[in-house]
Structures are given as structure tokens and as C-alpha cells.
Amino acid sequence: MNTVANDARAAGARVGLSGDTITINGGSPLTGRIEVKGAKNLVTKAMVAALLGESPSELRDVPDISDVRVVKGLLEVHGVKVEHNVSEGILLLDPAGVESAHMTDIDAHAGSSRIPILFCGPLLHRLGEAFIPDLGGCRIGDRPIDYHLEVLGSFGAVIEKLPTGIRMTAPDGLTGTKISLPYPSVGATEQVLLTAVRAKGKTELSGAAIEPEIMDLINIMQKMGAIISVDTDRVIRIEGVDKLQGYTHRALFDRNEAASWASAALATGGDVFVGGAQQAEMLTFLNIFRKVGGAFEIHDDGIRFYHPGGELKPVVVETDVHPGFMTDWQQPLVVALTKANGVSIVHETVYEQRFGFVDALVKMGANIQLHSECLGGHPCRFGQRNFLHSAVISGPTELHGADIEVPDLRGGFSHLIAALTAQGTSRVSNVGIISRGYGDFITKLRQLGADFVIEGE
Numbered sequence: 001m002n003t004v005a006n007d008a009r010a011a012g013a014r015v016g017l018s019g020d021t022i023t024i025n026g027g028s029p030l031t032g033r034i035e036v037k038g039a040k041n042l043v044t045k046a047m048v049a050a051l052l053g054e055s056p057s058e059l060r061d062v063p064d065i066s067d068v069r070v071v072k073g074l075l076e077v078h079g080v081k082v083e084h085n086v087s088e089g090i091l092l093l094d095p096a097g098v099e100s101a102h103m104t105d106i107d108a109h110a111g112s113s114r115i116p117i118l119f120c121g122p123l124l125h126r127l128g129e130a131f132i133p134d135l136g137g138c139r140i141g142d143r144p145i146d147y148h149l150e151v152l153g154s155f156g157a158v159i160e161k162l163p164t165g166i167r168m169t170a171p172d173g174l175t176g177t178k179i180s181l182p183y184p185s186v187g188a189t190e191q192v193l194l195t196a197v198r199a200k201g202k203t204e205l206s207g208a209a210i211e212p213e214i215m216d217l218i219n220i221m222q223k224m225g226a227i228i229s230v231d232t233d234r235v236i237r238i239e240g241v242d243k244l245q246g247y248t249h250r251a252l253f254d255r256n257e258a259a260s261w262a263s264a265a266l267a268t269g270g271d272v273f274v275g276g277a278q279q280a281e282m283l284t285f286l287n288i289f290r291k292v293g294g295a296f297e298i299h300d301d302g303i304r305f306y307h308p309g310g311e312l313k314p315v316v317v318e319t320d321v322h323p324g325f326m327t328d329w330q331q332p333l334v335v336a337l338t339k340a341n342g343v344s345i346v347h348e349t350v351y352e353q354r355f356g357f358v359d360a361l362v363k364m365g366a367n368i369q370l371h372s373e374c375l376g377g378h379p380c381r382f383g384q385r386n387f388l389h390s391a392v393i394s395g396p397t398e399l400h401g402a403d404i405e406v407p408d409l410r411g412g413f414s415h416l417i418a419a420l421t422a423q424g425t426s427r428v429s430n431v432g433i434i435s436r437g438y439g440d441f442i443t444k445l446r447q448l449g450a451d452f453v454i455e456g457e
């Protein structure tokens, strides 16, 4: 069994699943209220940022997800004292012991997350060395780390490839630099930020990603004492400082989780109030949700997403970097599109292999064809490279129950939705992976009236 599957099983146990398989009786709408906490894609990076401070940090609204536990473990290996009050959603992170632990090799602890690569800048500043192990994360494409290595090299890191991973040193310290990313990568932008804030002199990053989670990471680093400006046209400028302090911060809500529950409400013909969701970060999602025929109400404390009755309509959507339609939103939406009356197109332009999850939907009766051409508007990086990255969904189709296996985080959530909409019973295995990014999803499903049993309970 690979590391990801192992971790997923362990994660399954921690979210209260005695096994990692659930049997779902489909056909009833999800209705009720659930709360979303801080974003997986911010919280895990905010935890790494605590390594840059000279005093402890406090992060609030931390979700109970396995990626948080993986990063907590990594920080502890590096000598950070971490107290996690799971019920209150509060993390206290004290980096005072990092120098005395002087740990750089975290191979055995990399786990199922991609976050270890972001430890490099802070560790190079604190210890003068760092190590990149084999990375986890969802298998949705090749996911190279070439931008990260170029970024770190351009700050002055000396990079050595070893059979076990990549070792890095900074014999002359790290110095500000001018970088242009060929594609607005979220991770590489965060790599620049986490490295530049303590580098000597100024850094200018063009072609930066500007996802809301990155903006919130910038908020956190400004609280720590960093000087970062975000200019128009994806340019970020950072003036390095000698010292940073700890931060106190309430994490931005998880817009990907919110969008997932929204699609679940729509696909099941339900009505779900997502407490903690906010409009600004979901603007692009809300437009598509409305075009498909979903309805929503924006409240101060969350967003109500519901199926207002009538037919769902087909849409043409391209995933893109922010402010475009987020790639992590497409999988749950695809399930709702199987219910729409007509032909929808989803063109995935961020990852080359992100439609693995549709095999299970087809097995359940969906009519979905994958194409290697760029369908739906603009040519993307994958058009000439034979990747099945455009999906044509013809509906409406009735899904029927089946035995399916969760392939990855968002694909897994879409499988749950498919099983909830299907006629009959589905057996969904490997659901532990879903707890990488969906805190308390079993409890939330219960709160929304889903009819399921956990195998072995």
C-alpha cells in the first residue's frame, strides 16, 4: 500500500471511521446547516510561517483535517512545540526549539501532504540547511517542483539532488532576487513569500498567484513584521527584514469546502446553509452556480445554497487560477452537471490529469466523455499533449448505486455526492482520504440527513 493510502486509512480512523468504507443509501436531499472552518490551503501554510517567528504564534479556526495533523507532526520533528485544541480549533505554535532540534531531514515524516517543500526557506534562514523529501498531495498530474527549485536557487540556496530527496544549504545566506514565474503557481508563490520575507534586500515576483489563501498568508506575514506589497498584474514586492515575530490570526474560511457542500446541495435537490462562507472569495463560483440553476442567499454568517426546483441547465466552465473558476471546485460540480438538461463542458486547465474521478460516475450511469482537445474556449498548456483534460457531460442522467473507490480528495467528495444522489446503495471505499481537506465530514453528512452506515460500526 502506498503512503497516501496508508495515511488515508490512518486519517479515516482519526475522523471516527472504524473502517474506511461507507455504504450510502442515495436519493434523499441534503438539508440543514453545517459550519466551515479555516482553509486547508491557508492553515497548513500559516503553520509553516510560524517557523519564521521569534515568538509563538496563535492560529484560530483551524479545521480538524489530516493535513493539519501531518504538518503538526513535521513542525514537531523540527523542534516546534505545537498545542492543538481541536474542539476550539486553536493552534499554538512555539518555534523556540528549532535551533536546538536542528532537524533538516524529514523524509520519514513527509506523509500525504505537499507542504514539506515550503519548509525550505524558513529552515534555510534558521538553520542554514533544509531537505525536500518525496512529496504527497493528490495525484492529479505530474506536479513537478521545478519552479520551487529555481526560486530557492535564485535566492542563493545550493541544491544537491540525493537518491532520498533534495538537500539544500545556504552558505552565504539568502538574498532578495527578481523572479518571474512561467505560470502563476500557488505553491511557488508561497515559496517566494516564505523565503523573501527574511532574505537580505528586496525581492520582486512577477507572474504571482493571487489566490485568497495567498492574500491571507500575506496578511499573516504582515502581522509578523514583513513588508509585502501586492501590485497590479500579478507583481508582488517584498522587502526583507532581520526579524519576524509570532502572529495571532483567524484563518480565512475554506472556500473549496464551501463550494463542495454547495454542489452537494444542488445535486441532491437539497438546501444547505454553509456557516462561515463568504461571498467575496466565492464570486466566480456563485456565478456558475446560478447559471446551472442553483440558488443562494448571502447572509452575514454564511451562505445558503439550494435547489430552487425546476430544471438544472448545462454550462461551459474552464478552471483557472484566481480569479478564475478554481480547479478544486470542478469535481463536485460535475456531479450536479450530470443532472442538468443538456451538454456541459468542463475544461481543466490547471492539472493535466484531474478527471480520474469520472470513471466511477460513468459506472454509476453518468454520460461523461473525456477529450484531449481544449474544449470550451481557450487553448491551454495541455492542448497539444494528449492529456484527457476536457469533459463533456450529457444530462440529465439518473445515477444508480455502485461499488466505488475514492481516488483523491476532491474526486472523493464528488463520489460521496454521486452516491447520495444515486438510486439504491453504494459502497464507497478509501474515504479516509477525504479527511485530508474536509473536517468532520462524517458528522456533517449526518447533520444534513444523509443515510449511510460506516462499515464495521
Ligand SMILES: CC(=O)N[C@H]1[C@@H](OP(=O)(O)OP(=O)(O)OC[C@H]2O[C@@H](n3ccc(=O)[nH]c3=O)[C@H](O)[C@@H]2O)O[C@H](CO)[C@@H](O)[C@@H]1O
Residues within 6 Å of the ligand: 040, 041, 042, 114, 141, 142, 143, 144, 145, 146, 147, 148, 149, 183, 184, 185, 186, 187, 188, 209, 211, 327, 328, 350, 351, 352
Ligand atoms: C496545498 C495547496 O494549497 N494545494 C493547492 C495548490 O496546489 P499547488 O500549490 O501544488 O498548485 P500549483 O498552483 O503550484 O500548481 C499549478 C500548476 O503548476 C504546475 N507547477 C507547479 C509548481 C512547479 O514547480 N512546477 C509546475 O509545473 C503544476 O503541475 C500545476 O499544473 O494550488 C492548486 C491550484 O489552485 C490547488 O488545486 C491545490 O488545492
Ligand SMILES: C=C(OP(=O)(O)O)C(=O)O
Residues within 6 Å of the ligand: 113, 114, 136, 137, 138, 140, 328, 409, 410, 437
Ligand atoms: C489538490 C488539492 O490539494 P493538495 O495540493 O494538497 O494535493 C486539493 O485540495 O484539491
